[in-house]
Amino acid sequence: MKGNIFYAQSGGVTPVINATAAGLIDAYFKNKNYFGKLYVGKNGILGALREELIDISSESRAELALLKKTPGGAFGSCRLKLNDYRKSKKDFQRLYDVFKKHNIKYFFYNGGGDSQDTTNKISKYFREKNYPIICIGLPKTIDNDLPITDNCPGYGSVAKYIATSTLEASLDVKSMSETSTKIFILEVMGRHAGWLAASAGAVKDLAEDPPHLILFPEVKFNEKLFLKNVREITKKYGYCVIVASEGIKNSRNVFLSDSGLKDSFGHAQLGGVAPVLSKLITNKLKYKVHWAVSDYLQRSARHIGSKVDVEQAYSLGKKAITYAKKEISDVMLTIKNISSKKNYKWSISHTNLDKVANVEKMLPRNFIKKNGFEITKPCKEYILNLIQGEDYPAYDNGYPKYSRLKCKTIKKKLASYKLK
Amino acid sequence: MKGNIFYAQSGGVTPVINATAAGLIDAYFKNKNYFGKLYVGKNGILGALREELIDISSESRAELALLKKTPGGAFGSCRLKLNDYRKSKKDFQRLYDVFKKHNIKYFFYNGGGDSQDTTNKISKYFREKNYPIICIGLPKTIDNDLPITDNCPGYGSVAKYIATSTLEASLDVKSMSETSTKIFILEVMGRHAGWLAASAGAVKDLAEDPPHLILFPEVKFNEKLFLKNVREITKKYGYCVIVASEGIKNSRNVFLSDSGLKDSFGHAQLGGVAPVLSKLITNKLKYKVHWAVSDYLQRSARHIGSKVDVEQAYSLGKKAITYAKKEISDVMLTIKNISSKKNYKWSISHTNLDKVANVEKMLPRNFIKKNGFEITKPCKEYILNLIQGEDYPAYDNGYPKYSRLKCKTIKKKLASYKLK
Numbered sequence: 001m002k003g004n005i006f007y008a009q010s011g012g013v014t015p016v017i018n019a020t021a022a023g024l025i026d027a028y029f030k031n032k033n034y035f036g037k038l039y040v041g042k043n044g045i046l047g048a049l050r051e052e053l054i055d056i057s058s059e060s061r062a063e064l065a066l067l068k069k070t071p072g073g074a075f076g077s078c079r080l081k082l083n084d085y086r087k088s089k090k091d092f093q094r095l096y097d098v099f100k101k102h103n104i105k106y107f108f109y110n111g112g113g114d115s116q117d118t119t120n121k122i123s124k125y126f127r128e129k130n131y132p133i134i135c136i137g138l139p140k141t142i143d144n145d146l147p148i149t150d151n152c153p154g155y156g157s158v159a160k161y162i163a164t165s166t167l168e169a170s171l172d173v174k175s176m177s178e179t180s181t182k183i184f185i186l187e188v189m190g191r192h193a194g195w196l197a198a199s200a201g202a203v204k205d206l207a208e209d210p211p212h213l214i215l216f217p218e219v220k221f222n223e224k225l226f227l228k229n230v231r232e233i234t235k236k237y238g239y240c241v242i243v244a245s246e247g248i249k250n251s252r253n254v255f256l257s258d259s260g261l262k263d264s265f266g267h268a269q270l271g272g273v274a275p276v277l278s279k280l281i282t283n284k285l286k287y288k289v290h291w292a293v294s295d296y297l298q299r300s301a302r303h304i305g306s307k308v309d310v311e312q313a314y315s316l317g318k319k320a321i322t323y324a325k326k327e328i329s330d331v332m333l334t335i336k337n338i339s340s341k342k343n344y345k346w347s348i349s350h351t352n353l354d355k356v357a358n359v360e361k362m363l364p365r366n367f368i369k370k371n372g373f374e375i376t377k378p379c380k381e382y383i384l385n386l387i388q389g390e391d392y393p394a395y396d397n398g399y400p401k402y403s404r405l406k407c408k409t410i411k412k413k414l415a416s417y418k419l420k
Numbered sequence: 421m422k423g424n425i426f427y428a429q430s431g432g433v434t435p436v437i438n439a440t441a442a443g444l445i446d447a448y449f450k451n452k453n454y455f456g457k458l459y460v461g462k463n464g465i466l467g468a469l470r471e472e473l474i475d476i477s478s479e480s481r482a483e484l485a486l487l488k489k490t491p492g493g494a495f496g497s498c499r500l501k502l503n504d505y506r507k508s509k510k511d512f513q514r515l516y517d518v519f520k521k522h523n524i525k526y527f528f529y530n531g532g533g534d535s536q537d538t539t540n541k542i543s544k545y546f547r548e549k550n551y552p553i554i555c556i557g558l559p560k561t562i563d564n565d566l567p568i569t570d571n572c573p574g575y576g577s578v579a580k581y582i583a584t585s586t587l588e589a590s591l592d593v594k595s596m597s598e599t600s601t602k603i604f605i606l607e608v609m610g611r612h613a614g615w616l617a618a619s620a621g622a623v624k625d626l627a628e629d630p631p632h633l634i635l636f637p638e639v640k641f642n643e644k645l646f647l648k649n650v651r652e653i654t655k656k657y658g659y660c661v662i663v664a665s666e667g668i669k670n671s672r673n674v675f676l677s678d679s680g681l682k683d684s685f686g687h688a689q690l691g692g693v694a695p696v697l698s699k700l701i702t703n704k705l706k707y708k709v710h711w712a713v714s715d716y717l718q719r720s721a722r723h724i725g726s727k728v729d730v731e732q733a734y735s736l737g738k739k740a741i742t743y744a745k746k747e748i749s750d751v752m753l754t755i756k757n758i759s760s761k762k763n764y765k766w767s768i769s770h771t772n773l774d775k776v777a778n779v780e781k782m783l784p785r786n787f788i789k790k791n792g793f794e795i796t797k798p799c800k801e802y803i804l805n806l807i808q809g810e811d812y813p814a815y816d817n818g819y820p821k822y823s824r825l826k827c828k829t830i831k832k833k834l835a836s837y838k839l840k
Contacts, residue, residue, distance in 0.1 A: 013595045015588075043598040072591030078599040163819045168435075168720035171492030171822060175433045178463040179498040184716055203819050274713075275692055292715035293694075296604055300588035303724055306818070387818035398726070398807035399583045399623050402591060 002034065003105025005324070006048060008041030009140075010080075010111030010118070013073040014154025015161075015302040016313035017140045018403070020110055021075070022068035023317025024138075025056055031321055036103060042409055044078035045109070045118060049091060049417055051098050052409045059405050066403035068314060069393040071302035074405050081114045085125040092125045094417050099126075099133065101413050106134045106324050112141035112152075113360065116332050120353040123330050134324050137332035137353055138316050142299055144195035147359040148351040149334035153316060156309030156386035159199030161301040162188055162243070163387060165294065166200040170210035170241045173290065177239035183230065183281055184241050185291040186211075187274035188298060191247040194218050194363045196298070200243040201375035202383045210241035212373075215277075217247035218363050219372040221256055227284055229373060234287060244273050303400055307389025312346065319348045332356045337385075344385040422454065423525025425744070426468060428461030429560075430500075430531030430538070433493040434574030435581075435722040436733035437560045438823070440530055441495070442488035443737025444558075445476055451741055456523060462829055464498035465529070465538060469511060469837055471518050472829045479825050486823035488734060489813040491722035494825050501534045505545040512545045514837050519546075519553065521833050526554045526744045532561035532572075533780065536752050540773040543750050554744050557752035557773055558736050562719055564615035567779040568771040569754035573736060576729030576806035579619030581721040582608055582663070583807060585714065586620040590630035590661045593710065597659035603650065603701055604661050605711040606631075607694035608718060611667040614638050614783045616718070620663040621795035622803045630661035632793075635697075637667035638783050639792040641676055647704055649793065654707060664693050723820055727809025732766065739768045752776045757805075764805035 007024055009017055021040070028038045038056040041047025047054075054075060056064075067074055085092040099107070109119040116137040123135035139146050144155035166186060173184040190196045194216030201214055212233045215221060233240040248256050257273040274291035281289050316333050323333065331350040338345045367379035375383075393400040427444055429437055441460070448458045458476040461467025467474075474495060476484075487494055505512040519527075529539040536557040543555035559566050564575035586606055593604040610616045614636030621634055632653045635641060653660040668676050677693040694711035701709050736753050743753065751770040758765045787799035795803075813820040 009595070013592055046598065070591065071588050073595035074591075076598055077595045079596070080599055160818060164723050165717050165721070167819055167822065168491050168722060169716040171490065171494075172433055172716045172720040175429070175493035175497045176499070178466065178496055179500055186717070272692070272695055275695065290715050291713070292717050293711070293713045294717065295710050295712035296589040296592045297585050297606075297712050297714065297717075300592040301585070302588060303584050384818055389818070390812070390815055392810070392812070395810055398580060398804055398809075399587055402587065 001103065002036040004036040004103045005038045005106040005108065006041060006099065006104045007038065007108040008044045008047055008110065009073040009075055009077045010044040010109060010115035011077060011141070012112070012299065013071070013077050014140055014142050015071045015157040015300060015305050016153050016310050017110060018067045018070045018072070018074045019310050019313035020138055020140065020153060020317040022064070023314040024108065024320050025064060025067070025317070027318040027321035028056070031325065034325060035106070039102065039104070040075045042407060043076035045080055045082065046078045048095055048098050049419060051412045051414050051417070053102065054407050055410050058408055063403045063405055066401065068310065069302060069305070069391070070403040071300040074403055075407060082118045082121055085121050095122060096126065096129055096131065097414060100131065105132065108136050108138055108320050110138040110140050112143065113146060113356070113358065116146070116353055117357040120330070120357050123353065134327060134329040136320050136323055136329065137356070138320055139332055139334065142196065143190060143193055145193045145360045145362070146356060147361045148355060150337040150346070151335055151386055153309060153313035153335070155195060156306035156312070157301070157304070158196060158298050159202070159383055160306040160387035161298050161304050162196055162199045163202040164304060166211050166241065166243055167203040169292065173239050173241065180288060181290045182234050182239050182287045183289040185274045185277050185289065186243045187246055187272065187291065187293045188243060190217055190245040192217055192360060192362070194245050197243050197245040198363060198367065198375045198379055199383050202380055202387060208237050211243045212237070212240045213242045214373055214375065215242065215244040215248045216363060216368060217245045217249065218368060221248045221250050223250070223280070227281070230281060231285055242277065244277060246273055248273060302393055305391045306387045307391040308386055310391040315348055323350065344388070421523065422456040424456040424523050425458045425526040425528065426461060426519065426524045427458065427528040428464045428467055428530065429493040429495055429497045430464040430529060430535035431497060431560070432532070432562070432719065433491070433497050434560055434562050435491045435577040435720060435725050436573050436730050437530060438487045438490045438492070438494050439730050439733035440558055440560065440573060440737040442484070443734035444528065444740050445484060445487070445737070447738040447741035448476070451745065454745060455526070459522065459524070460495045462827060463496035465500055465502065466498045468515055468518050469839060471832045471834050471837070473522065474827050475830050478828055483823045483825055486821060488730065489722060489725070489811070490823040491720040494823055495827060502538045502541055505541050515542060516546070516549060516551065517834060520551065525552065528556050528558055528740050530558040530560050532563065533566060533776070533778065536566070536773060537777040540750070540777050543773065554747060554749040556740050556743055556749065557776070558740055559752055559754065562616065563610060563613055565613045565780045565782070566776060567781045568775060570757040570766070571755055571806055573729060573733035573755070575615060576726035576732070577721070577724070578616060578718050579622070579803055580726040580807035581718050581724050582616060582619045582714070583622040584724060586631050586661065586663055587623040589712065593659050593661065600708060601710045602654050602659050602707045603709040605694045605697050605709065606663045607666055607692065607711065607713045608663060610637055610665040612637055612780055612782065614665050617663050617665040618783060618787065618795045618799055619803050622800055622807060628657050631663045632657070632660045633662045634793055634795065635662065635664040635668045636783060636788060637665045637669065638788060641668045641670050643670070643700070647701070650701060651705055662697065664697060666693055668693060722813055725811045726807045727811040728806055730811040735768055743770065764808070
C-alpha cells in the first residue's frame with residue numbers, strides 16, 4: 001500500500017508560498033504511481049491535529065493551475081508552535097493517531113523558523129515511536145532570516161514590491177517638495193532583521209537618489225543623528241525619503257513604535273513606527289511629512305512578484321517530491337547560490353533540520369554602510385539577484401485572477417480532538 | 421512669429437499625469453511648424469512666476485519616451501492657489517510680464533479643481549489686458565471629484581491599485597484568521613469624496629467576499645453600528661476586511677483621525693484613521709487587527725497602471741494641441757462616456773472653465789448601498805470600466821525604468837520675483 005502525503009502551510013504567509021504548494025502538487029500528479037493520496041492540512045498543523053484534511057484531487061484542476069500565481073496561503077495557515085514532545089505528549093500522540101489512521105508516510109511542512117522546529121520535533125517523535133515517515137521542511141519567509149539557505153522564498157517578491165514602491169513614492173514626494181510635503185516615510189516589516197528595509201536600497205545609485213535613510217533593526221536608533229541627517233538631506237536635495245523597519249529600537253532597547261503615543265484611555269498605542277517618526281520630524285524640524293505603512297500589502301503583493309522568487313518557490317515544492325522518492329528525511333530544502341562571476345545562478349540543496357531550528361539570520365554587518373543608514377554594494381547585489389524578472393498573474397475584469405479553492409475536508413475517521 | 425506654449429503640472433500628482441504631459445509633448449513635436457517653443461513650468465505655476473522655464477527640446481528624447489509610464493510629476497508640481505486677480509495684482513502682472521517676454525500664447529494647466537480655477541483666473545486677466553492667449557485646463561486628480569467630466573485621469577490607476585491590494589491583503593488575512601489576525605484595515609485617500617474607498621468594492625462578488633465594510637466620507641461614522649457589523653462578519657466568515665477613507669467623520673463632524681490619539685507632549689496626533697479604528701476594534705471586540713496606510717504608495721503605483729486610465733490621460737494631452745490649433749480657449753477638457761450598451765467607450769470633450777471651478781463631485785447617493793458600507797451595482801460597473809487593462813512600465817534590473825529628466829531651466833530675461 002502506497003504511503004499518503006501530508007503537506008501544510010505555516011506561519012505568516014508570503015506572495016509565493018502557494019507557488020511552493022503548486023510545485024509540490026504538480027510533481028505529485030506526475031508521480032501518482034509512487035504515492036497514495038496528497039492531503040493538505042487545513043490551517044497548517046492544526047489540520048493534522050483536528051483531522052481536517054483536504055484531498056487535493058477534490059479540487060478543480062483549473063483553480064489549482066492558478067495557485068502558482070496566487071498570494072496568501074490557499075489552504076489556510078496557522079501560528080502554532082508545538083512544545084517539546086516530552087512536554088506535550090497529548091498533541092504528539094494525536095498527530096501519531098491521525099497520521100497512522102490516514103497512512104501518512106510523508107510530511108512536508110512549509111514555513112519559517114518555528115515551522116522547521118515543528119518538523120524537527122515531529123520527525124524525532126515518530127522515530128521514537130518507530131513509525132517510518134519522511135519529514136521535509138520547505139522554507140518560506142518574507143523576513144529572509146532562515147540560516148544556511150542563501151535566501152528564503154517570499155523575500156524576493158516583497159523586496160521587489162518595496163524597492164518599486166519606494167522608487168514610485170519618491171518620485172511623488174520629489175514633485176511636491178517645493179511647496180508641500182518634503183519628507184516621506186515608508187514603514188516595512190521586520191521585527192528583528194532588516195532584510196526588507198534593506199531592499200529599498202536596491203533602487204539607489206547616486207547619493208542624491210532615494211531612499212536617503214534606511215532604519216535597520218540591527219542599528220540602534222539615535223534620534224539626534226537621525227534628525228541631523230534628515231535636516232541635511234532635505235536642505236541639500238529638497239526632500240528626504242526614509243524607509244523604516246517596524247522593529248527599530250531606541251538606545252534603551254524599547255521599540256520606537258511603543259514609545260510615546262497614547263490613546264484617549266491612556267493606553268500605549270502599539271504598532272506603527274512611521275507615525276512616531278513623522279511626529280518627531282514635524283515637532284523638531286517643522287517639515288511637512290507623509291507616511292505609509294504597507295503591512296499586509298507588502299506581504300501579499302503577488303501582482304509584482306519576482307520571477308526568480310516564484311521559480312525558486314515552485315522548484316522547492318517540486319524538489320520535495322524528488323527528495324521524498326529518494327527517501328531523504330529530516331532536512332530542510334535550501335536555495336544555494338551557484339553563481340559563476342556575474343550571472344546569478346541557483347540550485348536546490350538541503351540541510352539538516354537540527355541546524356536550522358531557532359537560528360535567526362540578521363543582515364551581515366558588511367551589508368550595512370558605516371553610517372548605519374544605507375546598504376553596501378554586496379548587499380545591493382544580493383538583493384538585485386532576487387528581484388529579477390516579472391511574473392505577472394493573469395487579469396480578469398481589471399484585477400488579478402487568483403485561485404479560489406473549495407478546501408473541503410475529507411470525512412473524519414477519529415473522534416474530535418480538543419486543543420488546550 | 422509663432423506663439424510659444426506654457427504647460428505645467430499642479431496639485432497632488434498622479435500615476436498618469438506624466439502620460440498627459442507625454443501626449444501633449446508628442447503632439448507638439450508633430451505640430452512644430454505650427455507652434456514656437458514648448459516651455460514647461462518648473463513646479464507648476466511657480467515656474468511661470470519665477471520665470472523657471474524648461475525648454476522641452478533640451479530634454480533627451482529617450483527620457484521623454486519613458487514619460488508616459490512614469491509616476492509623479494516629472495517637472496515638479498505645486499500647491500499654490502492664486503487669489504482673485506483684483507486682490508493679487510502683483511502676481512498676475514508678473515505672469516503677464518513673463519508670458520509676454522517669452523511670447524507665450526498657449527497656456528495649458530494640468531491639475532484638479534484649484535488648478536482649473538487658476539486657469540480660469542489667468543484667462544480672464546489676460547482678456548482684460550487684451551493679451552491674446554489660449555487657456556486650456558487639463559484635468560487630473562486621483563480623487564475623481566471634478567464635475568462634468570465622466571471621470572478624472574489618475575483615478576482609474578489608483579482604483580486598480582486599491583482593488584488589487586484589497587484582494588491580495590484579504591487572501592493573506594483569510595489564511596491567518598484561524599489562529600491570528602482576523603481583521604484587516606486599509607486606509608485610502610479621500611478627504612471629502614469616497615471614490616477611492618469605493619474602488620475596493622470592485623473585487624467583491626458574493627456577500628462573503630472582501631471588502632466586507634467600506635467607510636465613505638459621505639456617510640457619518642456610527643461607532644456602534646460599525647462594531648456590530650465587524651463582530652457579525654467576523655463570526656460569520658472568520659475574518660473581516662475594512663477599507664476606510666482617510667476623511668471619515670463622526671457624528672460630531674470631527675475627523676476620526678483627529679480624535680483620541682495624543683503624543684507624549686499631549687498634542688493630537690493627526691493623520692491615520694486606520695490606527696484609530698484598529699484600537700477601537702482591539703479594545704471593544706478583542707480581535708487581533710492589522711492595518712495599512714497606503715498614502716503616497718497608492719498615488720504613485722504606476723507599476724499597476726490601468727490601461728484605460730493611461731490612454732485617457734495621454735489622449736487629453738494630445739487633444740490639448742488639437743484644441744489649441746482650433747483656437748478654442750477657456751475650457752477644461754473632459755472625458756465623455758459614449759458607451760453603447762455593454763462595451764465601455766469614451767471620447768474627449770470639453771466644458772467651460774466657469775462650470776468647473778470650485779465644484780466637488782461626491783459619490784452619487786445611488787452608488788452607496790443603503791447599509792452605508794458597500795457599493796451598488798452601478799458604482800461597481802463605473803469603476804470596472806476605468807480599471808480595465810494593464811499598462812506595465814519597462815523593467816530594468818528588477819525595478820521599473822522611470823524617466824529621469826534634467827529639468828534645466830532656460831536663461832532668465834527678467835529680474836527675479838519675490839513671492840509674498
